[in-house]
Amino acid sequence: MLHRRKGLPDSWERIVDEHVAVWNMLDDEERAGLEAMSDWLLRHKHWEAARGFALTDDITVTIAAQAALVVLGLGVDEYREVSAIIVYPTSMNSRGVYAGPVRGTVTDGVVPVLGEAHDHRGPVLLAWDQASHAARHPGSGHNVVFHEFAHKIDMLDNIVDGTPPLEHRVDFHRWIDVCTEAYEALRAGDDRPPLQTYGATNPAEFFAVATEAFFDVPVALLHHEPNLYEVMRDFYKQDPATRGRH
């Protein structure tokens, strides 16, 4: 098959070394996987800059590497429904600029949006300043790339409900029990660090927020939410809390 799009640029290793902090925590095998998946994402997905913004290698490589990290244990097929990655320079203000959360609507309030994941073959929209900051400075529990790509994985069964296709990696009832307990606690107003309270919005946001915590603050998640860490570890087939210990 012939692909006209270019994959990783020659400078990709300098870029991940400077821009993607987790790169220095990965072992050789993980690095090779991240390289191959980032290359695939750059070749096979449509990359676009919004609003007169221009894409650079720093931008595409940094985003691709973070998206690849999420599926490092699973493979790029998890992103088969991602048609395009559209990058904004900064938070998108919703008024009159982009489609609202419901297809065919336009939101009329001004709300800063860091990213969006559209369902079916829809694109992922990302704010570059947010994606860049999160890549350089992990440890906050916020990462817009992990968040939006988790939504695309959740959407693979066409039901956006916080339960992606588990493919027997995690027992369904165990998944529901663990996620529901933490979700209901957040909804009741409990503080469940390192989970962001935004996870109480709905089950889909809970899964996206749990994914952010799992990859961005894995040691804290393992410590505070061991059950949730365990189901996420089995689902993503990764154990990020052990990184950096070798």
Ligand SMILES: [Zn+2]
């Ligand atoms: Zn979300």
